[in-house]
Amino acid sequence: MPDTLGPPVPSPDAEARRRPLPPGAFRVQRPIRFSHTDPAGIVYFPVYFDMFNGVVEDWFTHGLGINYADLILERRIGLPIVHAECDFLIPSRMGETLTLGVRVERIGRSSISIGITGEIEGSVRLAGRLTVVATALDDFASIPIPSDLRSTLEAYRAACGA
Amino acid sequence: MPDTLGPPVPSPDAEARRRPLPPGAFRVQRPIRFSHTDPAGIVYFPVYFDMFNGVVEDWFTHGLGINYADLILERRIGLPIVHAECDFLIPSRMGETLTLGVRVERIGRSSISIGITGEIEGSVRLAGRLTVVATALDDFASIPIPSDLRSTLEAYRAACGA
Amino acid sequence: MPDTLGPPVPSPDAEARRRPLPPGAFRVQRPIRFSHTDPAGIVYFPVYFDMFNGVVEDWFTHGLGINYADLILERRIGLPIVHAECDFLIPSRMGETLTLGVRVERIGRSSISIGITGEIEGSVRLAGRLTVVATALDDFASIPIPSDLRSTLEAYRAACGA
């Protein structure tokens, strides 16, 4: 029996995200732990979104040189997520080590779309995206992306060949 | 500065999901707890995906009359998530009570796309989707949606006016 | 081979906590979900501590009549945990429904020790304790337990026959 509406048409970004990471992409490694996995023995999907948030933190602090905790606690700039999505292509299991890497997909006035791809031994396991909006934490109003962050993001994107 | 590519074009399903729930939709209530919220005082987004999984469980067991635990533990049929997404429109805070409701968006041969909308006092706070694939847990192969589940899903969709 | 030191001697409180809940105890029900369980099919233990925090919230708001969110957000009084412990006596599995109930074990100047017992069909599955300290959130200094809370706790303890 066919889908009633036909499958959704993936965006060009979604296609790019399912390709292996470019050489210049910031990467972190995450062991798949007992606690990440469910009774079927595979990672419970919200865990990946939690990992994504940690990957963005590490990318800011260690990849872009903009300390994430300082951004929030001292500069009082938040990056709440307004959209999150992920395609889960191949399940992962306890004892494996996932490499997660970051692409900049879009830089708007206030918003940033961040593609995150998870690989094991060069094979793409999952491909997601977070869209965040620069926000003043004191009144929760969106603000333009701070200029130091914007220029760093643009340089990162260029270095990844996007 | 404009977005470099322009915003993605939302699918018709995404538009529907951002509208208030139809009267016939299965709904559950979830208190927003201290533990759900982050240092900015709003719900940490992976918590919503975890709630979605619980909503699907409750919908199967209490809405569709197909016990979710039995499906997995006795019939050995899993419903791993192959795609998840959510638009987070308005943040929610500790002490609020979220109403989460379910729409059936798509019924394929093996896959089911489930729209989940979160409202507080009739205002849509978030609008998400999970796509699951019926899977034999013994070998992790996809299987056709079992016929009792398919007919129940179709009846539910009709009752919601989809 | 014997334990090198012998087992720890449980406190009288620990013994009491392992007995079924008294009739007057505040109770909530929690379904055991897919997401709570691990690859061995039983609840992953930190989930119980997360449940305990939610039980305390519900007990304050619905049992003691002191709204937990208001306490934190409006009165700016926090109850950080300084000690947590639990004996896990019998594992619980997806599809079961746990009844969690509250005993007041100790009321100090600033600290409150809360016994939490989890039962299924009258059989004790787990028996834990949280010790919290009343704290001014603006400077994180401990404060005397507010008098409305103290008198409510004492009345609750009396009603439970402690």
Add this chain to the structure above:
Amino acid sequence: MPDTLGPPVPSPDAEARRRPLPPGAFRVQRPIRFSHTDPAGIVYFPVYFDMFNGVVEDWFTHGLGINYADLILERRIGLPIVHAECDFLIPSRMGETLTLGVRVERIGRSSISIGITGEIEGSVRLAGRLTVVATALDDFASIPIPSDLRSTLEAYRAACGA
């Protein structure tokens, strides 16, 4: 107003656990992330118990040379937790890095009590304990600690000067 019963008397093990880690202890570092912290800006306590489970995994695999995933998935030996406790002495905040280290407190026939101490810059922030029981995953019966694990644990304890 005094405590009604007086404070509990900590065990000698609890005292030891609150002292800085011995030089030979296995240690891992964990960044305190945005996702670990609560609306009060400090780590939400169940997160520490989740970290403890990961520390035990890393200690087995990287410290004791007994691969934790293989133990569970191939040897079908589980280590369910029968008791967990922790004293939270000093709160930790986003941007800090916690060092967690392991002591063997007790080796029984089937059970192992593992002390876990968390430090930042030599100051003890938290001191916990997990007691696990070696279990055959096929029938959930407790089994004697496997001899390779027992001898490794005893060597570890000796190396830590316990």
